[in-house]
Amino acid sequence: MSVESSNGGYAAAWSYGTNSKIGLADRKADGRPVKAEYNRRAHGTKKFTLWNKEGSGKRTYSGVGSKIWDARACVVINNWPDDCGRWWSDDHIVTGD
Numbered sequence: 001m002s003v004e005s006s007n008g009g010y011a012a013a014w015s016y017g018t019n020s021k022i023g024l025a026d027r028k029a030d031g032r033p034v035k036a037e038y039n040r041r042a043h044g045t046k047k048f049t050l051w052n053k054e055g056s057g058k059r060t061y062s063g064v065g066s067k068i069w070d071a072r073a074c075v076v077i078n079n080w081p082d083d084c085g086r087w088w089s090d091d092h093i094v095t096g097d
Helices: none
Strands: 002-004 011-014 023-026 034-040 048-052 059-061 068-075
Touching: 002 068, 011 034, 011 068, 023 034, 023 048, 048 059
Parallel strands: none
Antiparallel strands: 002 011, 011 023, 023 059, 034 048, 034 068
């Protein structure tokens, strides 16, 4: 699975193999943090958020857990809606906005 934010793909998230953890990268030096929103099979529709506030070129990873079912990547924009890509879904109906 690989997803990007909608406007230029400045946030990218991925999970491969057993989809037991998710990675997140910031692809633009704009001073804005990025995040990955996702949920896991063992937690139903509960939404988790992985933050990356380290800046452009930096990657961060979640801990290992149950299979990731839905995910999207976002650039956080203060006082405006975040720039999020479309939800990726593996096994079931996508949740969230």
